[in-house]
Amino acid sequence: MRHQKTSPNPRKKTPAKQELAMVARTIYGLEEVLAGELAEIGAKNIQLLRRAVSFTGDKAVLYKANFLLRTALRILLPIREFVVTNERELYQGIQRIDWTSYLHLKQTFAVDSTVNSQFFNHSKYVALKTKDAIVDQFWDKFGRRPSVDIKWPDLRFHIHIRENKCTVSLDSSGYSLHKRNYRNANHPAPINEVLAAGMLMLAGWKGQTNLIDPMCGSGTILSEAALIAQNIPPGILRNYKYSFMNWKDFDKALWKSIREEANAKKKTFEYKLLGYDKSAIAIREAKDQLFQPEFYPIRFAKSSFEDLNSPVKEGILVMNPPYGERMEDDEGIATLYKAMGDKFKHEFKGFDAWLITSNLEALKSVGLKMAKRYTLFNGPLECRFVQYPLY
C-alpha cells in the first residue's frame, strides 16, 4: 500500500495524525544506526540515504526525532524537489514555490545549504541565491520583505543540491541537534556529540558494564555514554528552541507528553564511567559539567595513558586519541599508538577496546588484531573506528 505523504506548512494547522515525509541528517557512517533509532521511535518507510535517512511519521514522530535521536544532526521536511544545473534555474525553481504560504512578513528566516554537485561549488552562495529569490518574491507581492536572522530565525529552510537535484526543506530542528548544551567549549579538539553517540552505539554500548575513555579531553564520549546508559534523552539539557516550536501547528500538549514519557523511562546505572587525560586543564574543565545530575556516574582524573592502572577489571574502552595532524614527527605518533597497543594487552585484558582515528599508518603500530572496523567521518577527516577484543 502506498503511504500518503504531506508537505508541512508552518503557517497552517496540521492534524496531529497527518503522515509527514521527513529526512534525518547524520554523519557519514552512522546511517544504519540512525535507521535503528528511527524504528524505535515508530518511524515508517525508513530508507538509508547518504549521510541521511528518510522516513515518514506523524507529528509525535517529528517531535520524538528531534528530542530522542542520538545520531541525528537535524530533522528536515522536504517541501519541493526540482532539477538545477545553474544559478538561474536555482533562482527560478525557488521562486516557483509560494513562500507566502510558509513565511509571514513579520517572521525572520534563515537558509542553510549543503551542496555536493559538479554544477555548484559554494554552499554559502547557494544559500544566498535562495534567500534572494525568497525575498524578491515578497518584494514583488507586498513591496516589503521578511528579515533574515542567521542566529535565531523563526523559520529555517534547507537547500540540498546533489548533482542536479535540488531539495528544498523546512528545518524542524534549528540549532543542530549535536548541540546538547552540557559541555565546556574550550577543549581544542572535542569530538562531535553525534559522532560520539554513534561510536558508542556501534560498539554496542547499553550501559551493561564499565566504560573507560583514557584520553577523554572534554569528556564527550563519557557524557554520551552516561546519557545512553541511563536512557536519558540527548535533548534533555538543550536550551535552544527547536524550530518546530515556532510553527503555527506547534502542539504544546503533545510536546509535553513526549518529554514526560521519555523522562519516565530513565534507568539507573550501576557500573563505572571513567575518564582520564594527561592534560590537567582538560580534566579540570571536564569536571565542570559534573554538577549536572545526568553526569553523576562519571569520574575524571588526570593520568597519562602510559601510567594508567585500571581500577576495574572488565568493561569497554572507547577512545579518540590524537591523530597526529599537529605532531611534527611521524615517529612520535607511531610511538604513541604502539604504547596504546602494549597498554591494551597488559592492562586491559578482558576489555573490548575501540578507537577512532584518521591516521591509518599509525593504526598499524597498535599491533593487535582488529575484529570490527567502520568508516566514519570526524568533520572532514575520513576515519576508521576499530575494535580490538582483548580476551
Ligand SMILES: C[S@@+](CC[C@H](N)C(=O)[O-])C[C@H]1O[C@@H](n2cnc3c(N)ncnc32)[C@H](O)[C@@H]1O
Ligand atoms: C582528540 S583529543 C580527545 C577529545 C575528546 N574525545 C573530547 O571530546 O573532548 C585527544 C586527547 O588525548 C589526550 N592525550 C594525548 N596523549 C595522551 C596520553 N599519552 N595520555 C593521556 N592523554 C593523552 C590529549 O590531552 C587530548 O585531550
